[in-house]
Amino acid sequence: MSNKRKQHRVLPGFGLSMGYTLIYLSLIILIPIAVLFLKATTISLAEFWETVTETRVVASYKLTIYTSFIAAFVNAIFGTLIAWVLVRYEFYGKRIIDALVDLPFALPTAVAGIALTTIYAPNGWIGQYFESIGIKVAYTPLGIMIALTFIGLPFVVRSVQPVLQDLDQQYEEAAATLGANSLQIFVKIIFPAIFPAILTGFALAFARALGEYGSVVFISGNMPMKTEIVPLLIITKLEQFNYAGAAAIAVVMLVFSFVLLFLINFWQWKTTKKYQVC
């Protein structure tokens, strides 16, 4: 088609806007990312492998993935619950609660980091109670999870909320007239409808947590092998002027994130398509 004749476009500005988009995207995002991959190739494959599989590095992968997963999981549960409460119930102060859900998006991560550290330190407002039953929160993986739960909180709520809002209550009413009880209605009617949104929110929170730095770096304590997350390791390498090493670890992380991003987009594309057919 396109080779037949100059394509006819009714609205103006396609060339300008598309051209600008592609140039700007390339300059700010694509070329710098390409340079990262290029840098990682300046070392031999063996060196690369050695860098990215060093025990300290592997420990940080494990820690990052494990804490991110738990945090995203906690958010999946409580985020769904919060979305439910915000959509289905009327109560005093609901609007403020709704607005506060977005605070982790708006509050700079460093501020969240120092605030959480202060609260969960052994003598902090909440930390002292954990301390009294022998649990350390700050400077342990538990502290990292709390920071990651904080920054991931809005993702699940904001994915589930609109779906729940658009859910036609006729289905629930139909199920009720057919004799289903509240629990059955939730499990059989509502949950299947919002599950894709929960999963999307989970994946977004997980992806965000993997790369998080600001809120974690204060509360984690940054002990090698124990509480050192991958982004911190990259900074450490950089401070040692080991640019190729930093690039190598970054490449591993990026590939992991890209696969995740691709899966999320593919998943969303697939579910929207499914809903269109219905």
Added chain:
Amino acid sequence: MMVRETTLHAKDVKTTFQPVLVTKWLLITIAIGFLGIFIVVPLIAVFSEALNKGIQLYFAALTEPDALSAINLTLLTAAITIPVNTLFGVLAAWAIAKFEFRGKNILITLIDIPFAVSPVIAGLVFVLLFGSQGLLGPFLEANNIKIIFGVPGIILATIFVTFPFVVRELLPIMQEQGTEEEQAAITLGANGWQMFFRVTLPNIKWGLLYGVILCNARAMGEFGAVSVVSGHIRGLTNTIPLHVEILYNEYNFTAAFAVASLLALLALLTLILKSFVEWKTNKH
């Protein structure tokens, strides 16, 4: 109309049900409790720590020269980042929402990259590109241009991390609006600019404002990416979040929280504006 009717109806049914009422308040309590511990308590902690040594110390921390220079640099960064990313956001959303072309989904995914990339990596890529050991390092050094450990690096890293905000807000709005109003404007003799400023822009203005607010919040608060490229030179390349970090690491907690409280206020302002915009768009 329909929606309101059905929700009212459903609510009536629910409130007549005693066990459902118990569930309702149980769930509301859990939700508020969770949000209280994770969101409200940290927020209170910031202000409480900032003010616990008195209001004088608080203002002293905000007005010392290094703090002022950090505030200046943050404002400068936002003042450059926001227009640049807004222009991009509007153009990209226009191209993607109003035209059909091959590879659209790939383009959207590419624009999303900064969401999936750790801020630390966002900083790293610019170090690898412009740093002294970087690809363009020798060239920049020869011409005496400093990007990394300087203000340009901070601005670049901030642009990178806030890149998708405006597009992502505009895209769904523009897609939903379709192209008929613009086509009508064209058949009535409007040129491209007239069509854009008189028809398209008024239709997207709240979404645009929303995108700009989010972009601003992130630009002023970005920590990881900026931390990597800044070099942490006091009074020169420290933004507000970096200044907070330095004060905190020097155990100057009161000053750290005092400066942090500025960012917390910015966050609260962002939330208020955001709620206002949402209220405005829902009214339409």
Added chain:
Amino acid sequence: MGITIKDVSKAFGTFQAVKNVNLDIPTGDFVALLGPSGSGKTTLLRLIAGLEGLDSGGIYFDDVDYTYKTIKERNVGFVFQNYALFKHMTIFDNIAFGLKVRPRKTRPSKNEIAEKVNELLKLVQLDHLANRYPSQLSGGQRQRIALARALAVEPEVLLLDEPFGALDAKVRQELRHWLREIHQKLNITTIFVTHDQEEALEMADTVVVMNNGEIEQIGSPEEVYQKPESAFVYSFLGRVNEFREPERVGESEIISYIRPHEIVLRKISQGNSIISEVSHIHVIGSTVRIELRRHDTGDLFEAEMSIEQYQNMSPVKKGDILHAEFKNIVVFNSENKITHLANSGIRNSLKSKLI
């Protein structure tokens, strides 16, 4: 302004929306593009407006080649199916838009614009709504504003895409008359797209029947209804009974048509009639439709008569045996050629064609 369309084709991907269409529209004509959805009628309208680019062929306005002219240069008024009113502007500003966006040199003064807008608001009988927003208007009112807005730029051609598609039956009826009147007053060449045959026959001077991207027939409403040139036109315009003859080896299927009102029912046999049994009776206001089953083939068909005729015949009830006389059978052969069969000497034909 007269419009000539020469060999115009347009495809979307692999879908051929418009195929080699030729059409000549004289100045001041009121034309309906009539067809089912997917027949290419809207695409043809958008091609004329310049809202789509054609793949081949040419479009001429008064013999001047307009094929590659921009939308702006064409000076057409286009009324969109969903009106596309600017939501954020008042009704006044919507109508004034086309005048306000003119370059300073040709732009009328503020007062002139206001005068023109008020004149148009009077024309569409909505002058009391100038300061409302589109969301505060009913569907029919929006439709009129959309037309006023299109007329404000003094177009030489007025194009309307399914102008009454989104309205309920009563408003539709009113607006049909109103649009006709406006056309008579202004005498602008007007083309509208519709899938409603009643609307096309009632309003247009010329009906263009389209199917599968091609023009099936062009003619006055009377011509296309009375003398359909193809099986498609015959069956698309008005109700019709269709009889299919079983395929014979080496021959394509032959289909015969008869309109329900061209069937005469009697209680006693007279002339060449077919014995049929009443299976349903529908009384719809002033007309009565009777569904019958032929005894010879078992085919169902429908006859239509006025309520007076029905009352003269009564009582008729379900299960009664009636004699049906087919007054005008139309047969299209494989080349789409038409044969009219009158009632005299029909028996042989009927046997060979229908049984």
